[in-house]
Amino acid sequence: MTATTDGSTGAAAPAASSATTAPTSDTTPEAAGTHHAATRAIQRATDFLLARQDAQGWWKGDLDTNVTMDAEDLLLRQFLGIRDQATTDAAALFIRGEQRDDGTWATFYGGPGELSTTIEAYVALRLAGDEPDAPHMAKASAWVRERGGIASSRVFTRIWLALFGWWKWDDLPELPPELLYFPKWMPLNIYDFGCWARQTIVPLTVVSAKRPVRPAPFALDELHTDARDPNPAKPLAPLASWDGAFQRLDKIMHGYHKVALKKLRKSAMNSAARWIIERQENDGCWGGIQPPAVYSVIALHLLGYDLDHPVLKAGLASLDRFAVWREDGARMIEACQSPVWDTCLATIALADAGLPGDHPALVKAATWMLDEQIDRPGDWSVRKPALEPGGWAFEFHNDNYPDIDDTAEVVLALRRVTHPDTARIEQAIERGVRWNLGMQSKNGAWGAFDVDNTSPFPNRLPFCDFGEVIDPPSADVTGHVVEMLAVEGRSHDPSTRRGIEWLLAEQEDNGAWFGRWGVNYVYGTGSVLPALTAAGMPAAHPAIRRAVDWLESVQNEDGGWGEDLRSYRYEDWKGHGLSTASQTAWALMALLSAGERDSKAVERGITFLAETQTEDGTWDEPYFTGTGFPWDFSINYHLYRQVFPLTALGRYVHGEPFKDA
Numbered sequence: 001m002t003a004t005t006d007g008s009t010g011a012a013a014p015a016a017s018s019a020t021t022a023p024t025s026d027t028t029p030e031a032a033g034t035h036h037a038a039t040r041a042i043q044r045a046t047d048f049l050l051a052r053q054d055a056q057g058w059w060k061g062d063l064d065t066n067v068t069m070d071a072e073d074l075l076l077r078q079f080l081g082i083r084d085q086a087t088t089d090a091a092a093l094f095i096r097g098e099q100r101d102d103g104t105w106a107t108f109y110g111g112p113g114e115l116s117t118t119i120e121a122y123v124a125l126r127l128a129g130d131e132p133d134a135p136h137m138a139k140a141s142a143w144v145r146e147r148g149g150i151a152s153s154r155v156f157t158r159i160w161l162a163l164f165g166w167w168k169w170d171d172l173p174e175l176p177p178e179l180l181y182f183p184k185w186m187p188l189n190i191y192d193f194g195c196w197a198r199q200t201i202v203p204l205t206v207v208s209a210k211r212p213v214r215p216a217p218f219a220l221d222e223l224h225t226d227a228r229d230p231n232p233a234k235p236l237a238p239l240a241s242w243d244g245a246f247q248r249l250d251k252i253m254h255g256y257h258k259v260a261l262k263k264l265r266k267s268a269m270n271s272a273a274r275w276i277i278e279r280q281e282n283d284g285c286w287g288g289i290q291p292p293a294v295y296s297v298i299a300l301h302l303l304g305y306d307l308d309h310p311v312l313k314a315g316l317a318s319l320d321r322f323a324v325w326r327e328d329g330a331r332m333i334e335a336c337q338s339p340v341w342d343t344c345l346a347t348i349a350l351a352d353a354g355l356p357g358d359h360p361a362l363v364k365a366a367t368w369m370l371d372e373q374i375d376r377p378g379d380w381s382v383r384k385p386a387l388e389p390g391g392w393a394f395e396f397h398n399d400n401y402p403d404i405d406d407t408a409e410v411v412l413a414l415r416r417v418t419h420p421d422t423a424r425i426e427q428a429i430e431r432g433v434r435w436n437l438g439m440q441s442k443n444g445a446w447g448a449f450d451v452d453n454t455s456p457f458p459n460r461l462p463f464c465d466f467g468e469v470i471d472p473p474s475a476d477v478t479g480h481v482v483e484m485l486a487v488e489g490r491s492h493d494p495s496t497r498r499g500i501e502w503l504l505a506e507q508e509d510n511g512a513w514f515g516r517w518g519v520n521y522v523y524g525t526g527s528v529l530p531a532l533t534a535a536g537m538p539a540a541h542p543a544i545r546r547a548v549d550w551l552e553s554v555q556n557e558d559g560g561w562g563e564d565l566r567s568y569r570y571e572d573w574k575g576h577g578l579s580t581a582s583q584t585a586w587a588l589m590a591l592l593s594a595g596e597r598d599s600k601a602v603e604r605g606i607t608f609l610a611e612t613q614t615e616d617g618t619w620d621e622p623y624f625t626g627t628g629f630p631w632d633f634s635i636n637y638h639l640y641r642q643v644f645p646l647t648a649l650g651r652y653v654h655g656e657p658f659k660d661a
Contacts, residue, residue: 034603037610038649041617042353045646048617049346050361057361057368059346060339061639062324062332064624066107067095068117069290069333071124073319075160076294078127079214080307082316090331092128095121096136097330103139108565108624108634115147116157116466119223123161132222141222149225154466159207163298164216169208173463174257177205177268180275184382191382192455194448194471195401196628197464198379199279199292203299206272209257209265210302273303277311279379281397283321284314288395289336290322335628335635340372340406341394342639344413349643352657353650357418366417369410370428374402380439383451387438390431404439404446405477405517407432408484415487416657433488436481437495444498445473445506446481448517467629474516475506479527486534487658500535503528504543511546512575519583519625519634520567521575525551526586530593534658539595548594550575551587552601559604560612561587565624568631581619584608585644592651606652609645618642 053059070091077083098105098121104113105121122140130137144150150161161167180202182189190198276296279286286292297315305312324332347365355362375389378400391402392410411432419425441452453471458464478499485496507513507528508521515523525547532544539545553575555561560579567573577583588605596602613619619641626635651657 031598031603034606034610035653038606038653041610041613042646042649042653044613044615044617045642045649046350046353046355046617049350049642049646053346053361053365057343057364057366058339059342059365059639060337061342061637061642063334063336063338063638064332064636065335065628065633066114066117067098067105067121067124069322069335070095070331071120072160072294073290073333074124074127075120075163076298076319078217079163079298080301082307083127087331088128090325090329091333092125092130093328094326094330094332095124095128096130099136099140103136103143105140107632109622109636111565111624111634113143115144116153119144119150119153119157120160122223123166123220126218126220144223145225150220150223151225155463156466159204161220163212163214165213166216166220169211169213172208173461175201175205175208175461175463176257176260176265177209177272178260178264179205180268180271187455187457188461191379191450192453193458193469194453195379195450196287196289196292197458197469199287199289200295201463202272202275203292203295206269206299206302207295209260209269212302269303273300276300279400280311280315281318281399283397284316284318285321285395285397286315287401288393288398290319290333291335293319335633337395338637338639339396340369340392340410342637342643343369344392344406344409345643345647346639347413348409348416349646349650351413351416351650352647352654354654357416362417363419366414366419366425369414370424373410373428373431374399378402380450384438387435388431390428390435391439392432401449402435403448404436405448405480407436408477408480411436411484412480412487429488433485433490436484437493440481440495440499441473443473444495444502445475445478446499447471447473448477467632473502475503475513475524476515476517476527478503479513479524479531481531483531483534486531486536491535496535500532500537503532507543507546510574511543511548511550513547515627516630517627518586519563519565519627520630522551522554522561522563522583522586523625526590529590533593533595533656544594548591548596551591552599555587555601555604559608560584561605562623563625565627565631565634568627578623579608579612580621580623580625580641581609581612582621582625582640582644585648588648589644589651592648593656597652602652606649609649613645619645 074083074088074091100106100113102113105117106112107114107117118140122137125137132141150158150167155173158167158172162169162172180190184191190202193201276299286296293315297312300312322334324334326332343365347362350362351357372392374391374393376399377389381387391407393402394406411429414425414429439451440446447453448471450471455470458469482496482499485493490496512521513524513528515521529544529547533539537544556579558579561584562577562579563575563583564573564577584605588602591602621641624634624636625640626637628635
């Protein structure tokens with residue numbers, strides 16, 4: 001290894017050479033052919049990626065989620081009175097195009113119909129003028145009724161419907177704005193929630209307190225199972241259960257809503273408004289993600305901020321920047337944008353594929369990433385007030401919420417670049433490493449945004465029935481941090497060793513690791529194995545051999561790897577699904593790090609990537625291989641199909657980075 005393992009900082013950059021590694025004299029004809037195919041694929045993929053770099057130095061691929069983003073965008077515009085026909089028609093065109101044959105909408109490509117998503121899509125199309133008796137609408141409403149109607153949908157869906165009187169506020173869980181006054185040591189204070197949930201819940205406490213109702217443009221009787229009682233009460237769980245206890249707590253909060261002291265309530269809502277405004281980013285958004293921005297705009301508007309107020313004007317303008325206009329005139333809303341993540345991964349891919357470290361594209365990317373480093377405290381500093389800033393965020397503008405995963409990968413990317421300003425690179429890396437070390441949780445692992453964000457209570461609230469609302473440590477993030485620390489010469493640092501111990505304890509019985517931010521065990525395993533070997537763990541270690549055996553056991557007959565999102569719910573889907581380029585690359589990166597370059601599994605995987613590459617140098621990948629919330633909110637990062645295969649191919653041809661040949 002080039003990096004030292006004596007605890008010293010710093011590591012030499014990989015050799016700046018674009019020459020390919022020739023096969024050795026004893027290479028089999030099959031391996032030589034695979035090597036040649038990989039080399040050709042690398043060249044095409046490199047050309048494709050270089051051609052798509054922005055002039056400022058960054059990359060950003062589209063980020064697909066599901067049609068609730070588009071439906072809620074229309075509902076927001078309807079609520080504010082700013083919905084226009086052109087936007088409506090473009091959104092409706094996209095939503096109709098995503099409808100499945102059975103009349104439903106799914107949350108990921110090829111997935112099953114999902115009730116709340118289908119309800120929101122249906123309502124959006126009603127706003128666009130689609131009649132209930134149109135065949136595609138009738139099919140959707142019948143499916144909704146068969147599954148319990150609106151009453152069976154998630155809380156967030158029913159909140160949107162309550163804004164127009166399609167659901168009663170009294171029949172929704174309650175979260176009072178006084179929650180903002182809970183001290184940090186008290187259960188259910190706002191910092192017990194993950195940052196994405198926190199940013200959403202604070203404005204929603206205002207909405208819940210105000211309980212606004214705008215005139216509904218039409219009725220939704222066709223989505224109820226019983227028009228006489230469209231909001232049926234649900235039975236309470238036993239008092240001795242957690243669910244029962246929190247259901248009764250919700251009833252107490254409903255009672256408090258009726259007797260809340262006016263001065264205290266007004267003060268709490270004003271405090272919420274200040275909290276929201278203080279966290280608005282320079283581009284007008286909140287947290288760089290769509291949901292908090294939507295609810296923040298609604299909350300501030302309810303508190304008297306008119307649409308011409310600079311805060312709301314900037315907020316609405318930021319939402320427009322989430323729109324992706326397609327060639328057919330359809331308009332898709334991104335839940336988030338990922339330029340920092342995409343740029344550091346693209347830099348790693350191009351460097352590992354043989355691009356010289358001083359190549360202008362890499363230098364430009366590094367300069368842009370340096371400019372994106374965050375130098376002020378954010379919400380993370382509530383738990384770590386003495387820690388100096390130095391992380392990177394996921395998005396263009398999100399200074400309040402840098403994340404540990406991006407910071408680790410940016411450091412790994414910067415180490416691959418021969419930048420003319422060496423001192424600036426070293427300073428940035430030192431600050432990033434120090435910040436990541438300071439964000440280690442008590443158990444030795446790392447979460448995504450916060451330290452020790454592991455309270456068991458937020459997920460118990462009836463209000464929180466959709467996705468993760470806490471940010472516990474995960475194997476994939478911890479793996480990336482451990483890999484970064486190893487490359488920085490900190491393999492024997494106590495923090496690194498604690499991270500490794502945690503990873504070994506988290507290995508599944510089958511040899512895999514769970515993937516929190518990517519699908520799923522293939523991603524987790526693909527993140528952990530390179531970290532363990534970078535930290536000096538020998539390929540013969542039992543944990544590594546078990547992981548290799550598992551990866552080989554789930555390889556598809558076509559040579560690729562794939563894992564369906566259903567693996568988050570069903571045991572028999574673990575490691576199974578149609579092959580994708582990104583998941584194949586994750587498996588290959590793991591196997592290559594474990595010394596399996598000459599194995600049949602690697603040869604078949606490389607062949608799969610070479611043979612499925614399109615003529616323009618990319619790969620077709622409609623399947624969702626990223627996650628926001630496992631199962632509940634899935635993501636198709638359009639650049640994943642490019643950067644990860646290129647990384648895997650490059651490591652196959654050139655060898656592992658930061659390791660001697």
